[in-house]
């Protein structure tokens with residue numbers, strides 16, 4: 001069933017678990033997330049990146065919304081990482097009511113202005129907005145310690161940012177990275193605790209691929225209600241297709257599609273278990 005993002009995130013916070021938000025690109029991705037969520041009796045989110053939206057357009061949004069609506073567990077569909085007012089409008093016109101307005105590359109005042117404008121736009125449609133403060137980059141490589149720390153979310157600024165933008169969820173930068181972690185993940189939990197104490201909205205952690213269980217647990221205890229997952233699910237898809245194509249049988253297109261869903265589903269299930277949302281639907 002299609003529910004609101006606010007409902008999912010607030011339920012997670014109250015219940016001491018987090019929502020898994022999975023980037024999907026097509027029918028196979030949406031099917032894998034729905035199948036895993038239903039099997040685990042877990043809520044979940046389908047996320048569409050602007051690049052995927054550009055490729056799939058309103059039909060991709062409609063596909064995800066229909067998959068969410070027909071699922072037997074609570075789900076939402078969310079536009080991930082959008083720095084473009086035009087993309088956000090396209091998503092709203094196509095029926096999405098949950099977006100990440102990403103002005104994190106902008107100076108603070110400009111980030112506030114962009115995010116506030118997008119929050120007002122999305123709230124008019126009864127939707128929810130996630131925004132990011134700090135810069136999620138790759139690694140510490142090539143940065144001095146002060147340069148690296150300047151990219152992390154500042155707890156004092158976070159309070160101002162949330163108050164001025166009226167957002168519904170805040171994505172934090174505490175040492176998390178997109179893609180694969182180059183070494184052992186090193187999250188700044190003191191910083192997360194300080195942010196949690198200055199900000200009332202649910203927190204979001206991007207870059208959950210490869211985070212060990214203890215770090216996921218600690219993040220949830222410190223206010224994280226949503227984890228974004230892309231890399232590991234996508235890798236399972238690509239690996240399954242590669243194996244089938246390079247294998248002895250010449251697979252039909254439907255074999256590849258089914259193989260991809262079958263390969264992604266257990267990866268999604270494992271994340272739902274890790275996030276503690278199993279059995280919460």
Ligand SMILES: [Zn+2]
Pocket residue numbers: 081178206207228
């Ligand atoms: Zn992200």
